Amino acid sequence: MNYFSLNNREHQTNFENAVVRGLAPDKGLYFPQKINKLPPRFFEEIQVLDKTEIGFEAIKDYVGEEIPENRLKEIISETLDFDFPVVPVEENIGSLELFHGPTLAFKDVGARFMAGSLGYFVEKGKIDKLTVLVATSGDTGGAVANGFLGVDGIDVVILYPKGKVSEIQEKQLTTLGQNVTALEVDGAFDQCQDMVKKAFLDDEIQQKRQLTSANSINVARWLPQMFYYFLAYKQLKEQKRKLVFSVPSGNFGNICAGMLAREMGLPIAHFVASNNANNVVTRYLEHGKYEPKDSVQTISNAMDVGNPSNFVRVLELFENKFGNLKKYLSSYSFDDLATKMAINEVYEKTGYVMDPHGAVGYLGLKMFLKDHKNYHGTFLETAHPVKFLETVEEVIDKKVEIPAAIEGILNKRKKAHQISDYDELKNYLLK
Template sequence: MKYFSLKDKSHSSTFENAVLKGLAPNKALYFPEVIPKLPKSFFERLNTLSHTEIGFEVIKQYVGDEIPVSELKNIVEKTLNFDFPVVPVEENIKCLELFHGPTLAFKDVGAKFMAGSLGYFLKKGNVGKITVLVATSGDTGGAVANGFIGVEGVDVVILYPKGKVSDIQERQLTTLGKNIMALEVDGAFDLCQDLVKQAFQDEEIQKERQLTSANSINVARWLPQMFYYFLAYKQLPSEEKKLVFSVPSGNFGNICAGFLAREMGLPIDHFVAANNANRVVTDYLETEKYEPKPSVQTVSNAMDVGNPSNFVRVQELFNNEFNGLKSNLSSYSFDDETTKAAIKDVYGRTGYTLDPHGAVGYLGLKCFLNQHPEYNGVFLETAHPVKFLETVEEATGDQLDLPSSVKDLLNLEKKSLPIKDYKELKEFLLK
């Protein structure tokens, strides 16, 4: 499989190069030259396949022969070694829980797959030491830190916005030590993301460090998110109603992977991009004007993105044609008060506990189903409610039980380096 730059389609890359570089020239994202179709026989036997078998069949076309079959199966097995249950919440609405991994967030899948892929390429010996430079709005940092901890030949540098991630999220990325370093940025996530992109274009830094990114801009982080949709579909009963997935959306890597799964043949009829107050895509679908804006801080902080990097990939899937995209994607935006009210309402009526991101996904699905009752709906619960303890407990009125992994975190010391601008990031990277 080859990959092209979304800013220069004449630029071609292997999977390995796209993983190692993270970004194409001119800060562009890589995109697969071909989206393969899975055979009908794969879907006919989907119910009999294991997590590993499903993941391997989905991802192998995108990797090609650049990772041997046995090694790739091993990477997928380690990536998908936890559960992805689909849970009924109320009539016609189910929840796909993506928080059963080591850092209690959906990004564990992409981080573990990328760590395995990068680890293999480093073992080949063609590459020296590499620095994974990543910005996080909440969950990416912890997942990347956990995925890459102790990986030989890899240093990890994580930029996160000061005061804009939850306490548990911050602890997950600042307490591991070893080859993990956290930089606390005086600004919003968009600044963190801009600083990362700037570093990738800095020739002085490139001479001293080989950089790659572990945000969903990296194909090895982005593509494995397709697994969610195949594993969910396996659990759904055969029904005549159409199927819609509602995805809490920040940087739009997750929902873009869902569209990619559909292109490969998975029978999903529609998607909902559920936004918090950061509603760039919601506004775009209403006005046809795409206008990135400074991000706004919310209780669903992993979605606090004012300029979602992966939306250009979504547009590419629809040949940058607005009407085609609009007929396949709906989007709704919800403020914090509505989000917290949904957590309280769903818990009171059903006993199910939503985190703020799942609550936004639930609200988006409810809006869509109210207008389109002919659909069955699944929303994604992307993080464990305990990661947003104060918000969830205030909304439900009940205390949450802390998983043992979280209890252990509370006893560890947080260590981070404060920075405020690109000059300070560059100085750190060149030290």
């Protein structure tokens, strides 16, 4: 499978180069040259397939022969070695829980798959020592740090906005050491992301380090997110109603992967992009004008993105036609007060505890279902509530049980380098 740059279709490369480069030389995101439909038999038999078999059938065309079949299955098996349950919450509404991995966030899947892929390329001598450079608004950093921890030949440098991630999220990316370094940026996530993009285009840095990105702009982080939707469909296949998925959306990699799965034949009728106050896509779908803006801080911080990188991939899936996109995507946005009220009301009614991101997804789903009664809705619960302990406990007025995976890091000492601008990032990378 070849990939082309969304800034220049003439520029093409293979899976390995797309993963290693992260971004095309012209700053464009890579996109698969072809999207093949899966055979109807796959969907008919999906309930008897295990997670590795499902993941392999979904992603094999995008990897091609660049990773041998047995090794690819091994990477997928290690990536998906935890549960992805759809938990009933209300009538015709379920929560797809994506927080049962090692860092309790949906990004564990993409980070582990990418680490496995790059680990294979390094092991086989296809690439030299790599530096994974990544910006995080919350959960990406911890997932990437965990996924790449101890992988030979790979260093990890993570930029995160000072004071704008939760305490547990910060601990997950600043306490591991070994080949993982955290840079605490005096600014917002958008600045972190801009600095990372600038570094990739800096010839002086490129001569010193071979950089790759582990944000969802990277195809090895983006593509495996479609696994969630296939695994959810396996559990929902007997539903008589049409399926709609509501996705808490920040950089739009997750929902874009779901839409790719739909294009491959997965029978999802509609998607809802649920936004917090950073609602550039909600506004776009209202008036057809895409207007990025500076992000604002919210309690659902992993979605605090003012210019979502992956939205260009969403547009490409629908041939950049506004009317095509509107058929399959709705979007709503909600402020922090509405988010807190949803957490409280669902807990009071059902006993189910949502994190702020899941709560935004729930609200978007409820809004869509008001006028679409013939759908069964699933919202994505993308992080464990414990990662937003202060907010959730204040709202439900109850202690949230802390999983063992988190208890082990709470008393560890934070290690992070302070930076405030691109020059300081460059100086660090050139050291």
